[in-house]
Amino acid sequence: MKLNKVLALLAVTGMCSVGNAAFAEMMEPTCGVSNGKAATGEPIKVGGIHGNAAPGDFSSSTDAAKAYFDCVNANGGIHGRPVDYMVENDQWNPELASQAASKLVVDKGVVAMVGNGSFIEMSVNAPFYKEQNIMAMAAACAVSECFESSNLVSTNQGPLASSVGAAQYAEEELGSTNIACIGLAIPTVGPWSCNEVGRFMEGRGKAGSTVLLNPGAPDVNSGLLEAIASGADTIMVNLPAGLGIAMLSAAQEQDLGDAYKWVASTPLYDASVPGALGEYWDGKLFINAELVPFSRDGADNTNWLALMDKYAAKDDPRDTFSQAGYLSARFFTDTLLAMDAKDIDDRAKVTTAIKAISGYTSDMMCGPFYVGEADRHMPNHAGVMVVVKDGGFEEVRDCYEYDSPYFAELIETEKKLGLR
Secondary structure (H helix, E strand, O other): OOHHHHHHHOOOOOEOOOHHHHHHHHOOOOOOOOOOOOOOOOOEEEEEEEOEEOOEEOOHHHHHHHHHHHHHHOOOOEOOEOEEEEEEEOOOOHHHHHHHHHHHHHHOOOOOEEOOEEOOHHHHHHHHHHHOOOOEEEOEEOOHHHHOOOOEEEOOOHHHHHHHHHHHHHHHHHOOOEEEEEEEOOOOOHHHHHHHHHHHHHHOOOEEEEEEEOOOOOOHHHHHHHHHHOOOOEEEEOOOHHHHHHHHHHHHHOOOOOOOEEEEOHHHOEOOHHHHHOHHHOOOEEEEEOOOOOOOOOHHHHHHHHHHHHHOOOOOOOEHHHHHHHHHHHHHHHHHHOOOHHHOOOHHHHHHHHHOOOOEOOOOOOOOEOOOOOOOOOOOOEEEEEEEEOOEEEEEEEEEEOOOHHHHHHHHHHHHOOOO
């Protein structure tokens, strides 16, 4: 389906409310072949790696993927076989990230990685995945290597696309002329994404600057002072949710809410954030959502909530990375179901099938999902903007494409695949 048609079909607005969640509680989730019969036989080995330690917890991506696979296993499996989904925590440690990938790919012999979410593991393991000819269908990518590698693809956008999307909204709708982007001093995370915000603003005749926090010992007060000293009229919080809340709490202590315009990348689009921030930020904080709002009534979005209610823990986050983990697991399952049953233990054939994905759609995404043979993969580069409002989120801009030279090569790939 053409991207502009997908955008038009998804042009539905609404406030985040309990309506969709309440409906999801009443419905039976669907997954795989949905025949209600437990899968049997030799398990299909699938891996996943997340980061859960300071500076943040990205486990919601693998939590949701696990919930989807648990549902698949209770409903016919993949060609009748269950998925053995094995998850490792890299603890934001490069050595542990390398060990986790080796354990899953070499020792366990998984056919693919699904739902990965980390700052560290993609940076460390991208060359290893290519060497092993295995695809990682990630869900919470946060580093450039995840989007600029041949064997990694993600359903989430990552900080560069999300931050550019937030900057575009700020410049076009809030009148921002100078944005200070606050990120983490991880070379392929904070500088990669925040510097692109600066280039975007300069391309529109405006200004932008980058403020970086030490991920090992982040000083949010110093970061705020540096952003203020830059002369910015807009402050962008491009941080994991926990650190983002700490940054905004420090700004509240100094009563800076009305002194600047405030925007954020996706991590702060988490159902728990409005309550954690309180009334002070009502109507002041604008957040880019890499996937559609939680309140949308589409089949996938409602099914995701129902599936999480039935197969995940109550305290597993219902956030964007959870949505993305669901999508990665669904797209992977759909791909293997379309394969010949005798081929699904053959890693090379699974990799080939994943790379052949083109034009998958979901009401959760603002455009089609595709992979292809390429050294860069970022199929998700159109999103939605919301504002913190009345203890939840209110949508302020529906699906829109991000305008930056960074996406030009991706757009050419989409044209070649007939997606535009």
